[in-house]
Amino acid sequence: MSQFTLNGVARSQDQQGKGASRRLRKENLIPAIIYGGNEEPVSIGVKTNELVKALSNDAFFSSVIAISIDGTEQEVIIKALQRHPAKGFPLHVDFQRIVRGQTMNFNVPVQIINEETSVGKKAGGVLTTLVTDIEINCLPRNLPESIEVDVANLAIGDSINLGDIKLPKEVTLVTADSEDLNRTIATMQAPTVETETEASEEASETAEASEE
Structure with missing residues (x-):
């Protein structure tokens, strides 16, 4: 800390x-x-x-x-x-x-780790992070600078929810209800691939526009 x-x-x-x-x-x-x-x-x-x-x-x-x-x-x-x-x-x-001696609520940043070596990234996936910080409860002496979210095993189509996060010892999540635990933190999406047909159609439209 x-x-x-x-x-x-x-x-x-x-x-x-x-x-x-x-x-x-x-x-x-x-x-x-x-x-x-x-x-x-x-x-x-x-x-x-x-x-x-x-x-x-x-x-x-x-x-x-x-x-x-x-x-x-x-x-x-x-x-x-x-x-x-x-x-x-x-x-x-x-x-x-x-x-001192009393727990408090803190907002701490989320730190994504192992993105570049993740399963989904190696397959061409794109990681989207939906949450930048989360609220936790702990003693001030146990306050972490950030909460790490490991995406090493995240494949294309997979996501990590709030309830999946591994917290440090003596740190708990602050949630309104059980539904909060299903809030998506990060998701690995398939890459957007432009088809050959779409690319040629766009090229034709551009050529026609320039001729006009």
Whole structure:
């Protein structure tokens, strides 16, 4: 489990709102909030350069993060990120406190392994991944950076469902009902082959169009 550290400053009531947030960003601070853990929510600002650097690492989104505020460190996970719709830079972040010894729900990325050497790929199949992350429950100390999905034995026409995934020890899936386990994670599809007739028809149509 990767460990990231951010430095933050507490925000007062008069430092909140859209206008205050814009001023905060001019001071190279990104508005954020920390909530959960049986404590009151705290509005903070985190250093822009530190946050942008952390966001460039995919592991940041599935790791325990240490935020230092006025000499006091809090352990959190990122729960929501608001970005500028056009420029993509962070506008606001929601962090949730973790409580050691208590399990929590986490969203972690799915990592496909052995795609190039899989049975279906060798037969010319095309792997389609339908899910990029899944929700799990575990203790913070057992939080994996990603969940591996092995497609080595996936033949053309086969698929892997959520219930097929092998999870690390002491990690469980978060599902609404048993039907969720049938959700397709990845599927190996047959290649799309253009027939000779279709190809010649397209060529004829192109030639006719150019003559016109």
